[in-house]
Amino acid sequence: MRTTDLLARLPGPLLVLSGYATAEEGAQLEISQIKKVTDPSQGGYRPFMEFSVAGQSILGLLDTGSSDLVVPRTGSxxxxxxxxxxxxxxxxxxxxxxxxxxxxxxxKDVNDALNASFTGGATIQGKFIEAPLQVSPQGKPVTVQMGLVETGSLLPGDVGFPVIGLGPVQGESTPKNYPNIPARFKQDNSTKVNAYGLYLGDFRSPDNGTLIWGGFDAAKFEGELKAAPLVKTSGGDLPSFVVDFSSVRVARANAKPDGNRTVNGPGCTGGGGGGHGGQSRPRSEADSNDHLPADFQRRSIFARKNLNSYKPDSYDHTRQQLSTRNILRRQRNGNLLTNDAPPVAWLDTGVGEIVLPTGTLDGIGESLGARPGPQGEFMVDCGRIKGMELVFGMNKDAVQVRVPLDSIIAAPRPETGPGAPGGPGGPTGSTGPDNARQPENDRGNGNNRNNGGNRGDGGNRGNGSNSRAGRNRGNRGNGRDGHNRGNGGNGGNGGNGGNGDNGRDGRNGGSGGPPGAGRGANTCQLALAPVQGNGPTDIPVLGAPAMQSMYIVFDMDSQALMIAQAKLNETKSDVRPYVPAGKR
Known part of the structure; x- marks a missing residue:
């Protein structure tokens, strides 16, 4: 999984975009290549980046949802x-x-212990060190602080790959903040700003994405970058890349993003749902609290640290007091965003799903004629999502991004495990190549909900007592057990995708993929999940499936994200240094 690097040398002035970016004479920027991994055994929708520590090459998860670089020690x-x-x-x-x-x-040993405990019982122990980091083979080594893991315990479904945390310094896992990678690069004059431009690109494409340290690529997005200011917690901190979340719409691909209606909006179930009968929407958490992890994707334990330091961050102060009438009026105008979670969104590459309020997910389900899998998976007739998009509005809709639904289809999990029903045409009960991205039941054993599926214990994004790691989404690893995927079922039948009454009772049909979503029905699982709980720290997350459709400059100097619609599969490049508007 070797990646390559680029070094951009900019000879002179290039362009000013909306007053926030200029090129500088003789500037040079490092560009890290991002390797996209969709293998469900690694969590699906995973952006990895190669880096080196003191000359030793390592591959790590690129994670905008945590703030520390954490690696295991060889031979530990x-x-x-x-x-x-x-x-x-x-x-x-x-x-x-x-x-x-x-x-x-x-x-250099910095005399700070690494001692992390996780929701569900996993642990890691080690220490923090300083060592030279290179983010590309030809790049300049910069000494940064990182966690070095010596011992620990993993739960079923957890994996232990390193994590490159690029969040704000206030989201670090230590009581005392230190300059993490982006901050240290600015401090060392490797970049002029504490900012980086991120282009994940289409996960269906073999082409790499790019991360430009201190710059952006003007060829990779449409129109202009627009600002979405970061939202502070109730305590006044900025631990995470959280922005105002103003709208969610279902639209046809060529419709205007600010269209005033949904397609088959709430109350219109539509057809083509493959045997779902009268109940069309995946009720998710509302139907079953015991069998729905918040994130079915496998996670690295390092990306979900829960160190005992501070109280959990709260965004409850952002809630709006909306009457039922106002919510219904908003929905009639096409905005499906409901009031059952704070109206903010966390932009986090380390999350393999798009996590939305339960009511919003219900509205999307009704729009598409969707139905739940046996453990809350968002299942929909593949034909219903062709040419359809989710449109997300941020900063009071000043920023709008279109996410094609066929770009967020969850991939099948390949490996077998106890309880996975067999199937006639492929591994783990799949039925062969007809629908290559049609998913298995990746949510796994729903009993793991408090192990890593849930975004914290008791509604907190960590374990209730601490916030520095609580910011890092609770137990980020064991979102699925993976061994009970088939839920018994009668795996080879495939034709009976649900029992026709409500689509949930498909355990005697189904294909080895999710029971209740037969392969014969051409059913797709979308990477959508509900916000878990209704606490002040339970917020929507626009994870990697959504972020592949965005070009984002993460600008901590301005405390804002600059966002534009990404050009998927764009191979041209126009790299420029990034300069915040107030510093031109």
Whole structure:
């Protein structure tokens, strides 16, 4: 999984875009290539980036939802765990590890312990160190602080790849903040700003995405970058890339983003739902609190640290007091955003789903004639999503981004496990190549909901007692067990996608993919999930499936995200240094 780097040398002035970006004479920017992984055994919708610590090459999850660089030590007890990915022997995926003894004395102990506990019981222990980091093979080494993991325990479904946390410094896992990678790059004059431009690109494409340190690529987006200011917590902190969330719409691909109606909006169930009968929407958490993890994707334990430091962050102060009449009026105008979660959104590459308020998810389900899988999966007739988009509005709709529904189809999980029903035409009960991206039931064993599926314990995004790690989405790893995917069922039948009454009772039909969503019905699972709980820290998340349709400059100097519609699969490049508007 080797990636390559680019070094952009800009000879002179290029362009000013809306007063926020200019080119500088002789500027040079490092560009890291992003390798996109859709293998469900690694969590699906995963952006990875190669980096090196003291000359040792490592592959890590690019994570805008956490703020620390964390790697396991080579030969440590942690690298001997069954699901470790230090050497690739356990899972077939080699992420790598770091050996301080081979660093030529370039490592410094900063005397801060790494001692993390996680919702569900997983733990890691180690220490924080300083060592030279290169974000591209030809780049300048910059000494940064990082966590070095020595020991720990993993839960079923957890994996242990390194994480490159690029969130704000206030989201770090230590009581005392330190300059993390973007902040340190500015401090070291490797960049002029604490900012970086991110282009994930279409996860269906083999082409790499790019991360431009201190700059952006004007060829990769449509129109202009528009500002979405970061939203502070009730305590006045900025621990995460959270912005105002103003609208969610279902629209046809060529419709205007600010159209005033949905397609088959609430109350119009439509057809083509493949045997769902009278109940068309995936009721998700409202139907079953015991069988729905918030994130069915597998996560690295490192990306969900829960260190005991502060109280959980709250965004409850952003809630709007809307009457039922006002909500219904808004829905009639096409905006499906409901009032059952704070109206903010976390832009987080480390989340493999789009997490929306339950009422909003219900409205989308009604619009598309969707139905739930046995554990709350969002299942829909594949034909219903062709040419359809979700349109997300931020900063009072000053920013609007279109996300094609066929770009967020969850991929099937390939490996087998106890309880996975068999099927006649492919691994783990799949029925062959007819619908290559049609998913298995990746939510796994719903009993893991408090293990990593849920975004914290008791409605908090961490475990109730701490916030520094609570910011990092609670137990980020064990969103699924993966061993009970088939839920029994009668896996080979495939033709009976649900029992026709409500689409949930399909355990005697189904195909080995999700029971209740037969392959013969050409059913697709979308990477959509509900916000768990109704606490002040339970908020929507626009994860990697949504962010692939965005070009984003993460600008901590201006405390804002600059967002535009990404050009999917764009191969041209026009790299420019980024300068915040107030600093021109």
């Amino acid at each position: 007890d942690y690298c001997k765990l069954p699901a470790q990915e230090c050497d690739g022997l356990a899972t077939g995926f080699k992420a790598g590890s770091f050996d301080p003894s081979k660093s030529n004395n370039q490592v």
